[in-house]
Every structure is written in C-alpha cells, then in structure tokens.
Amino acid sequence: MSWLRGATTADGDVVDVEIADGMIRQVVPSTDQAGRTGRTGPDDVDLTGQVLLASFVEPHAHLDKALTASLARNVTGDLAGAIEAIQTLLPASTVADFAARAEAALRIHLALGTTHIRTHVNVGVQSGMRALEALVDVRERWRGLVELQLVALVSNPLSGQPGRDLRRALAEGADVAGGCPHLDPEPHQAVAVCLDAAGEAGLPLDLHTDETLDPRLLTLATLADLVTRTGFRHGAAASHCVSLSMQPPNVQDRVSEQVAAAGVGIVTLPQTNLFLQGRAHAVGTPRGLTAIGPLRRAGAVVAAGGDNLRDPFNPVGRGDALETASLMVTAGHLGPDEALASVSAAPRALLGLPPVSLTPGSPADLVALPAGSALEALAAAGAARTVWRSGRIVARTRVHSELAAPAAAPARPTGGARRADGVPAAHANPEREAVS
Numbered sequence: 001m002s003w004l005r006g007a008t009t010a011d012g013d014v015v016d017v018e019i020a021d022g023m024i025r026q027v028v029p030s031t032d033q034a035g036r037t038g039r040t041g042p043d044d045v046d047l048t049g050q051v052l053l054a055s056f057v058e059p060h061a062h063l064d065k066a067l068t069a070s071l072a073r074n075v076t077g078d079l080a081g082a083i084e085a086i087q088t089l090l091p092a093s094t095v096a097d098f099a100a101r102a103e104a105a106l107r108i109h110l111a112l113g114t115t116h117i118r119t120h121v122n123v124g125v126q127s128g129m130r131a132l133e134a135l136v137d138v139r140e141r142w143r144g145l146v147e148l149q150l151v152a153l154v155s156n157p158l159s160g161q162p163g164r165d166l167r168r169a170l171a172e173g174a175d176v177a178g179g180c181p182h183l184d185p186e187p188h189q190a191v192a193v194c195l196d197a198a199g200e201a202g203l204p205l206d207l208h209t210d211e212t213l214d215p216r217l218l219t220l221a222t223l224a225d226l227v228t229r230t231g232f233r234h235g236a237a238a239s240h241c242v243s244l245s246m247q248p249p250n251v252q253d254r255v256s257e258q259v260a261a262a263g264v265g266i267v268t269l270p271q272t273n274l275f276l277q278g279r280a281h282a283v284g285t286p287r288g289l290t291a292i293g294p295l296r297r298a299g300a301v302v303a304a305g306g307d308n309l310r311d312p313f314n315p316v317g318r319g320d321a322l323e324t325a326s327l328m329v330t331a332g333h334l335g336p337d338e339a340l341a342s343v344s345a346a347p348r349a350l351l352g353l354p355p356v357s358l359t360p361g362s363p364a365d366l367v368a369l370p371a372g373s374a375l376e377a378l379a380a381a382g383a384a385r386t387v388w389r390s391g392r393i394v395a396r397t398r399v400h401s402e403l404a405a406p407a408a409a410p411a412r413p414t415g416g417a418r419r420a421d422g423v424p425a426a427h428a429n430p431e432r433e434a435v436s
Contacts, residue, residue, distance in 0.1 A: 052366055091127065154166045182210045202234060218244070292333070293333070303346040364388055
C-alpha cells in the first residue's frame, strides 16, 4: 500500500490517492505536510505541484519500423515514397533487428507515460513472419510494464497469399487482424476478407482505412456495413479514414452515423497524416485528418495515435502522447480536455481496456507531470514524469535546468513627479496616454 500525496487532478482538486493491490483504493482531499505527520509511509510519493492523470494509451504504432528514418529515406515525402523506402529495409531485417527497434521505441513511450500500445506488425511478403516472431517475444517480456496488442498487417491482394498470411499470423500469435484494403485491387472485397479472418479467429479487427485524399475511396462505409450485417462482435477499428474528410457534409454525417451505429472505433493519426498527405495540393492544403467533428457528433469513439516514430512515414516525433493530444487541439480543433481524452479514455475503450480514473476501484495506471493544471501539462509537456503500472512505479524521469541570470535592472531615476505606474510625468506620451 502507498499514498500519492498532494496531487492535482485534471479538475483542479488537490487530493491524496491510496494505492493497494494494483488498484486505487481511495481518493480523499489532500492534507498539508503537518497533517500527515506520523502517517507518511516509506512508499508514499509527494506529488505537490504535479498533475496526476490516467496513463496514456497508444492505439496505433508501428514498432517494427520505429527509428529507421536514417536507414530508409522517404525521397518524395508522401505515402508511396514511405512504402517504397521501407521495402528496401524490411526484407533484410532480422528477428533481432525488429526486436531491438521495438524495445527502443517502448522505452521512449513508457518513460513518457504510455502503458498500453496497439502496434501493427508487417507480415508476409516483405518480412515473412520475422517481425511477428520478434514482437510476440517482446510482448511477453514487457508484460506488466507495457501491454502490447499486435495487429497482423498484411499486404495485397488479400484474395491471394496475403489473405493466407493473415490467417497464419492470427494463428501464430497476433492479437488483431489488420490490412490495408484501400490499397487492394478489390478494396471492398478486401474488407470482407479481413473481417472473415478476424471472425474465424474470434479476434478484433483494425484496418488501415482510406489513407488517401481521394474521395472516390470510402471503404469505411463498407466496413461499417459489413460489421452491422454480419453481427461481428469482437471489436472493429478503422485507422486513418482520411478520405472521409474530403466528402461533402451530408456524406460525412451519413457515414459517421453508420460507423457509430456499427460500433466501429476510429483512430486518427495527426502526425503522420499531416506529414504524408496533401503534398499535391499547392493551395488550400488539406490537413489529412479524418472528419473528427462529424464522427464525434454521431457518437463514434475517436481516439488519436502517434502512428510512426522517426521512420519513412514520419521522420520526427517524440513518442509522446501529449504531442499527439496537442495536435488534436491545433489541427483537430478539440478542446484541451477532449484532446487528453483522445489519448487516454478513448483508446482504452477502443482497445477493450478497463477505464482508468481517479476513483476507488480503478486500475492504478497513472502518470504524474510537474504542472499547475492539466492544461499546463498538455501545453508544456515536459519530459519529467512518473509512471505507474498496476500501482507500481515503472518509469521515473527527472529534469534539471540551469539558466544564466539576466543583467541587473537599471536603477530608476530619482526626483521629479511620477505617475502611478512609475514613469516620470515629464516622459509620459500624451497620445499613448489618451489611447490607454
């Protein structure tokens, strides 16, 4: 048992939180240090001046490709260029290569407060089952620190060998069926192939969906329709869904309502899609995000993910959920509270995880940041953080800054009449005085 003392909640309350057996046992108004005399335990943590939040959830990563931007350069900067670049690297990558990249990325994510990750893993033509083999091992070794869900990401055409690769991957350790039907010669049929494979395995489905600004491609509607008609009950998600933003408002509303009714969760990926999409639009460049507003108004779950971490699909990125949340404010036009929920509560629901909140009975998966409020934590997003997984501290980052002192302020002139603001009356600017 331990107490987290003096923590500031997202609502601005200052509380003490008791943790026991991996869960939050109680949350009470905080007492000051004097009031805690004789009650402070050796495992207690003083969080005075820190905001305490639910830990973050990454709903869409590519850990097998992470940190390869310097090894496989995207010459054109678009999606086709990224795919071409990674194809030069994956075929020669070993199981050890894939594992090393994934673990390096996991360390980054965990230090910044992410305790659950769904990662897509290339299987089939380019890398065989090597990446999946590596990630299955990483998943098991990191269990209890970062929980991984592995999505089998197959190539096309899904009616051929890639469809068989998908079923094999699901049998060999993948947790979720994946694919890119919009890149298939028969995109709508490809959605059905993926859904059938997931249904046969009794596993969820998470598809790269309509990652294009071409409004003629809208397989999201096909997915929602098939999930409804087949009664698929294992959980379905659609990632990217870029082309929905290029539809007229009535189509956005109709498809959004269809998606919400089917229970298909949406993952928008601002960092990668801002980088890859819209390069052919010299005027009025689209942002490349999905239709966030209509989807949310329809009641669909909309989560936000970081997607690629310093690879050909996105050469930058910090692996920080708060960077994603910040982009959901500036590019997605969400309020700060909604943006924070898009990287915590929403992806938890989409991945089938229990909700986390500062209430008794909640899992103690938490992150604390030095800040005076949740808004300050989001805006500043400093690296200093403490991370709990099931009530145990699994990461702690401290930051120390030393700044040179500025020059001393010049002495004020003495004598003469002065205004209330300290400016000598003789030096006052009449025009400015009149304006103010």
